[in-house]
Amino acid sequence: MTAFTSSSSTIHTQAAQPSSQEEETRRNSSNSLSDTKAEILTTSLHTDPTATLAADSTVDAIIHDKEKEELEMKGLGSNIENKSVTSGSPPITSTPRPKPGFWKQHLSIRPEFQGDPRVELSRFRKAVILCIVSQAGSLGGFSSTIYFPSLVQITADLNASQTAINASVSLFILFMGISPLVSSTLSDTFQVRRVLYIGFTLIFAIASLGGGYANSAGSLIAARVFQAVGSGGASILGAGTVADIYPPEEQGTSMGLMFLGQFLGPVLGPPLGGVLAKAFGWESTFYFMAIIAVIVIVELFFLLPETYRAPDRDVLKEMEEVKGYAAEGKDEKNASATRRIGGAFNPFQAVMLLKHPVVLLSSIELGFIFALMFSIETLAPVLFTNNYGLAEDQVGLTYLGAGAGSILGAILGGKLSDIALMRAKAKNGGEIVLEDRLSISMWVAGFLIVPFGSLLFGFGAEKHLSIAAPIVGFGIYNFGMAQVIAAGSAYLVNAIPGQGSSATAAANFLRMVLACIFSLIAQIIVDHVGYGNYGIIQAALNIICMGLFYIVKLRGAGMRETATRKEEASRK
Numbered sequence: 287m288t289a290f291t292s293s294s295s296t297i298h299t300q301a302a303q304p305s306s307q308e309e310e311t312r313r314n315s316s317n318s319l320s321d322t323k324a325e326i327l328t329t330s331l332h333t334d335p336t337a338t339l340a341a342d343s344t345v346d347a348i349i350h351d352k353e354k355e356e357l358e359m360k361g362l363g364s365n366i367e368n369k370s371v372t373s374g375s376p377p378i379t380s381t382p383r384p385k386p387g388f389w390k391q392h393l394s395i396r397p398e399f400q401g402d403p404r405v406e407l408s409r410f411r412k413a414v415i416l417c418i419v420s421q422a423g424s425l426g427g428f429s430s431t432i433y434f435p436s437l438v439q440i441t442a443d444l445n446a447s448q449t450a451i452n453a454s455v456s457l458f459i460l461f462m463g464i465s466p467l468v469s470s471t472l473s474d475t476f477q478v479r480r481v482l483y484i485g486f487t488l489i490f491a492i493a494s495l496g497g498g499y500a501n502s503a504g505s506l507i508a509a510r511v512f513q514a515v516g517s518g519g520a521s522i523l524g525a526g527t528v529a530d531i532y533p534p535e536e537q538g539t540s541m542g543l544m545f546l547g548q549f550l551g552p553v554l555g556p557p558l559g560g561v562l563a564k565a566f567g568w569e570s571t572f573y574f575m576a577i578i579a580v581i582v583i584v585e586l587f588f589l590l591p592e593t594y595r596a597p598d599r600d601v602l603k604e605m606e607e608v609k610g611y612a613a614e615g616k617d618e619k620n621a622s623a624t625r626r627i628g629g630a631f632n633p634f635q636a637v638m639l640l641k642h643p644v645v646l647l648s649s650i651e652l653g654f655i656f657a658l659m660f661s662i663e664t665l666a667p668v669l670f671t672n673n674y675g676l677a678e679d680q681v682g683l684t685y686l687g688a689g690a691g692s693i694l695g696a697i698l699g700g701k702l703s704d705i706a707l708m709r710a711k712a713k714n715g716g717e718i719v720l721e722d723r724l725s726i727s728m729w730v731a732g733f734l735i736v737p738f739g740s741l742l743f744g745f746g747a748e749k750h751l752s753i754a755a756p757i758v759g760f761g762i763y764n765f766g767m768a769q770v771i772a773a774g775s776a777y778l779v780n781a782i783p784g785q786g787s788s789a790t791a792a793a794n795f796l797r798m799v800l801a802c803i804f805s806l807i808a809q810i811i812v813d814h815v816g817y818g819n820y821g822i823i824q825a826a827l828n829i830i831c832m833g834l835f836y837i838v839k840l841r842g843a844g845m846r847e848t849a850t851r852k853e854e855a856s857r858k
Contacts, residue, residue: 396478397592403531404595412531415593416540418585419524420547422483425490425582426462426517427551429575430455431685432559434667435678436568443568446503454503454510455664456802461514463798466522468633470791473594474784479523479530480592484583490516491579497572509572516579521548522794525779526787530593534718534780535708541779542700542772549692549768552663553685560682636788637795642852644838644845648778649793651835655736655767657800658824661808662743662760663688668809669817674753684753687761695731695768702727703773720780721842724835728773731766732832737825739763744821774835781842782849 400406407415433440441451469482493512500506524544532540562570639645663685670676670684706725711718739762746755778793779786812820838845 395481396476396594397480399592399594402595403591403593404533407531412540414589415527415531415591416543418582418590419483419527420544421582422487422547422586423521423524423544424547424551425487425575425579426514426521427548428555428558428578429490429494429513429517429551430458430462431552431555431663432571432575433563433568434556434663435560435682436563436571437667438678439563440506440568444501444503444506446506450503450507452806454507456806457507458510458514459660459798459802459805461511462518462521463795463802465515465518466791466794467636469519470522470526470636470787471633473523473526473787477594478592479527479594480586480590483520483523483586483590486516486519487579487583487586488516490520491576491583492516494572494576494579498569498576500572513575518794518798522791523787525775525790527593528776529779529786530595534720535704535711537779538703538707538723538773538776539697539700541776542696542698542703542768545768545772545775546693546696549696549764549771550689552660553689553692553764556663556667556685557679557682560679564679636791639782639785639789639792639849640796642782642845642849644781644842644849645778645789645792647834647838648774648781649796651732651831652771652774652778652793653797653800654827654831655732655770656797657804658740658827659688659763659767660801661804661824662763664805665808665812665817666756666760669747669756670753673747673750684757685760687757688764691761691763691765692768695765696772699728699731699769699772700776702769703776719843720777720846721839723773723777724839724842725773728770729832729836731769732835733829735766736763736770736828739766740821740824740828742821743817744824745818748816748818748821770832777838777842781846782853785853 437451440446441448465486469486473479473482490513493509493516497506497509497513500509525541528537528540528544558574559571562574640649666684667681670681676684703723703725706727707718707723710722714722739759742759742762743756744759746752746759775790775793778789782789808820811823815823
């Protein structure tokens with residue numbers, strides 16, 4: 287990893303060539319540092335060979351101190367602090383790197399970021415970046431449901447069949463799962479994020495504008511497909527950005543806040559869409575999304591830096607070198623990155639990560655818990671219109687309870703996940719084990735809170751109880767779901783080093799495929815078995831999938847190590 291290179295290698299000298307005595311001194315110092323590196327890595331990897339995120343800062347500090355100590359003992363210590371030597375040769379001065387101009391920096395495909403964004407960015411700048419990527423991520427959620435209250439009006443205006451209108455919903459969800467496979471693979475292959483955010487959001491803006499001018503079911507479906515491509519491609523990059531700019535012990539809270547936009551979109555879209563449709567017609571919902579997308583593009587262009595942080599040198603390869611199994615020298619340091627950039631582009635390589643149990647078992651729970659929530663969203667308009675006699679704009683307001691649950695769950699779940707990780711880190715002597723992030727609060731939410739919300743929604747609707755029963759039940763479900771997704775996503779993005787976006791895209795693909803399926807069959811199931819029994823089905827599925835996820839809690843460390851070894855081997 288780059289941290290192991292000597293800090294003196296960054297000094298651009300203008301002096302004469304060093305004497306043979308100085309060269310001998312530097313060689314002895316380099317050999318001593320290599321021994322120190324091997325000793326540190328051996329100790330760290332012996333303690334936990336799978337904790338790939340824990341050692342960086344500690345190793346950096348020790349290596350730097352050792353380097354300084356060695357050079358000072360040989361009369362060269364001033365070279366570290368003062369960028370000069372006192373050996374009779376002229377002083378060595380550093381040559382500052384020219385900073386690119388504003389427009390050159392912002393128009394560049396990959397504007398260069400100096401240093402580690404986890405360290406160089408202020409907390410305020412990180413908060414701004416988090417807010418922007420959360421907005422970009424919310425576009426898909428808003429557009430997925432903002433026209434739900436207008437479906438009846440759209441069907442009549444376009445003289446479309448119910449099947450065609452349902453297809454506009456289902457295909458949107460399907461392409462929301464496919465598009466991230468492309469954007470995440472592009473991101474991990476070419477090591478960029480910013481230009482992909484802007485490009486995919488631009489596609490969304492154009493498609494939204496086209497949706498407002500749709501005059502047939504076919505043109506509406508086409509606009510919805512490209513809306514999904516644009517919003518899905520941008521939304522998946524958020525998890526990678528969070529991993530770029532935040533250290534592991536802060537990623538739970540940050541991930542929860544980032545996903546907050548994606549949670550709020552589906553539940554706040556209907557009330558907003560109902561108001562817009564009643565005041566200006568259903569076309570206004572598409573124009574509104576186009577305007578919001580343009581605002582997000584401006585924010586992305588001016589306020590978002592390129593944060594892609596190339597993964598540190600793989601710990602498994604370091605372990606092999608320390609043990610003497612590899613002897614390629616320091617040219618191997620960037621071999622993984624070189625192979626990745628030069629490799630063939632395969633948009634479906636992210637899906638292949640589902641072959642690893644650690645990714646598959648995590649994705650199953652994250653997929654089902656979201657898909658079942660989305661099925662409730664599709665059931666709500668019919669339920670509240672037919673059973674409770676609500677008007678178009680009133681139906682939209684029933685989603686506010688779910689929105690409140692999502693907000694509280696995302697904030698609370700992410701924070702509790704970070705606290706659990708930090709406490710475990712303290713007990714482990716400063717070592718981070720990713721499975722410690724899957725805290726007790728997440729299991730309570732998945733095993734108890736989510737099933738209770740399902741049952742309350744189902745039987746509240748079945749027994750025609752107060753309208754508050756299904757609304758509160760939906761809110762409780764989302765409160766639990768947000769906690770599970772916040773902690774689970776923060777875990778998954780770090781499960782396989784260097785493939786955070788791809789692993790997240792694989793999980794998102796499964797999630798959206800399941801959401802597409804349940805959005806099609808939910809009403810059919812309810813018509814046959816009733817809302818109450820569908821609530822039981824939801825509760826049972828959540829409990830089973832949480833049980834599968836618990837296997838990751840117990841065996842995740844070994845699963846991650848195996849997955850990382852296989853991915854390293856596949857790149858050779």
